[in-house]
Amino acid sequence: MKIVIIGSGNVAYHLAKAFTQGGIPVAQIFGRNEKDLKVISNELQIPFSTSEIADADFYIIAVKDDSIADVSKLITKTNCLVAHTSGSLEKEKLNGNYRKACFYPLQTFSKTKDLVYSEIPFFLEAENEADFNLMNSIAQKISKKVLNSNFEQRKYIHLTAVFACNFTNHLFAKAKEISDSQEIPFEYFLPLIKETVDKIYKIEPKLAQTGPAFRGDEKIIESHEKLIKDKDAKAIYKTMNISIKDMYKNEL
Template structure:
């Protein structure tokens, strides 16, 4: 089976790495960023192109969500399977007379950090059962966490990921702003962060909650509020209110 990855960003880069590590041949990586493609070719020894899209049995579109529809319309071949890698787009966003699917890896990707591919969850959706089976088998060569899904389910997967990853990382950024202003090295907080994440490996997040809001410690809450202003103060109040509501305080 000939596989072509379309895209040159972080997702395309790591998909190429996943396939290379799993000894799954990739016929080509096609994209617009020549420098990024050169890096993929050098790193993973996969043919690349910015001008000519190769014929393939499976095209994996790994571009930004707003570009998926346009990019999918450039695939003229009909006797093939085309899958996007987005968590928040339906399969029918793909424009073409080919078979359509989704091959969604649930992970945050940055070139500077190589994730553990074997544990990345994949959510698979396809118009035809045979295509779903093929993509599940393909993902199973990379990861032990593979699940067939629907678009309705995948929307909630993506929403949960935003809360569990994007929002949490933003809170790290806000926390670092506070520590930086007081000349407190942020790495001093990393053992606390690591312990917090480690806890949810063996207990429910709700059971792991600590802090002044869950204790309803109004003195500390007031003290903290006096140290903050602007958006950070509003965020602090909103988070504590959410904690209180969860624990009915």
């Protein structure tokens, strides 16, 4: 069973690392960016190529969504399984005469940040049971949480992740702009942020809400709005407050 990972970005790197750690040999990593491939290849002792895709039974295309269709055409073999790793695309976006699948890890990946792979949920979709079982046995060597999930469900998973992860990180970035503007070290806010997340392991987020909008404290809201100079921060402040008030308006 030969596996090739295509891509040299964050997802490709972490999948290659998780496979290697899980005792699943990766025959090759293939991509365009020779510099990045070399770094991954050196760290994980996996051969790489920028010119010729190795023959394999299972190809995982871990490139950005916009490139998946084009990259998938590079695989001309037909008797093989090809999966992309996107939460938001059908497996049919893959453009070739092979069996198509999706191998979607629900996590945010940075090369500089180690991850506990066993906690990452993998959402898998295949054309037939044999392919699903193959991917399932691979994913289960990495993670405790492997699930069957169709495209419709996967789209909502990705959308939920955008709210829970991408937008959350952006709030941190905007928060840091505010504290930076007053030369207040952002590290003072890390225990608060950590607690905000620790809480939702125990309390449903809807029940854990605090803050001026939740309390309906209009004086504080008004004084905050005067402090905010940045147009986008102001729009976020207003939009989030409206949404918080709406969520609890029938309960007060």
